[in-house]
Amino acid sequence: MRITVTVNGEERALDVEPRRVLADVLREDCRLTGTHLGCEHGVCGACTVLVDGEAVRSCLVLAVQCDGCSVRTVEGLSGPGGEPHPLQRAFSAEHALQCGFCTPGFLMVAAGALEADPAAGTDPERVAALVGSNLCRCTGYEPIRRAIARAANEWPRTPP
Structure with a gap:
């Protein structure tokens, strides 16, 4: 088709x-x-x-x-000039990847949630639900939670 x-x-x-x-x-x-x-x-x-x-x-x-x-x-995810997305910067800063296999999936689930509602990354329960939706064999969940929260705090807000 x-x-x-x-x-x-x-x-x-x-x-x-x-x-x-x-x-x-x-x-x-x-x-x-x-x-x-x-x-x-x-x-x-x-x-x-x-x-x-x-x-x-x-x-x-x-x-x-x-x-x-x-x-x-x-x-x-990266910008038009190749600059890293806020989530990519946060994942790097928080050391939220080890082997990296799961990282694209975590980045995309977080991007979808934060683009829909940036506050999703500032609520620990919502962040835990996001992180719990994907698997990481390296048990890197805590740094991933921190990275999502960090990105949410730096997320561009639209004026009210």
């Missing part, structure tokens, strides 16, 4: 088999390998991307379901 998807701000026309998942299309057809495949069952969260601003497990979403949608991957 022919689909049109806007990936990280760039419109792409892609020919995909109806049974292919979004994660495979992003990695293989778009060459965006920051979207990691861990469990391929939607449990680990390493494949999390934003589809129309919502965090989704790209290993569970068929690419054809994203026809006409906007998809943002971890590669789309």
Whole structure:
């Protein structure tokens, strides 16, 4: 099937088999390998991307379901000049990554939440729920919580 998807701000026309998942299309057809495949069952969260601003497990979403949608991957977080996103800076400052395999998924779930509501990162219970949605084998959860809170405190606020 022919689909049109806007990936990280760039419109792409892609020919995909109806049974292919979004994660495979992003990695293989778009060459965006920051979207990691861990469990391929939607449990680990390493494949999390934003589809129309919502965090989704790209290993569970068929690419054809994203026809006409906007998809943002971890590669789309940095600014136009390549400057790091506030979450990326916070993850670095808080040492919130060890092996790094889970990091793109955590960054994307946090980006979706903070973009929808920056206050989500200042409430410890909401931050714990965000962090609890993804798996980290290196047990780096506390630094990840600190990084999300730090990014939320630095998040650009729109004037009331």
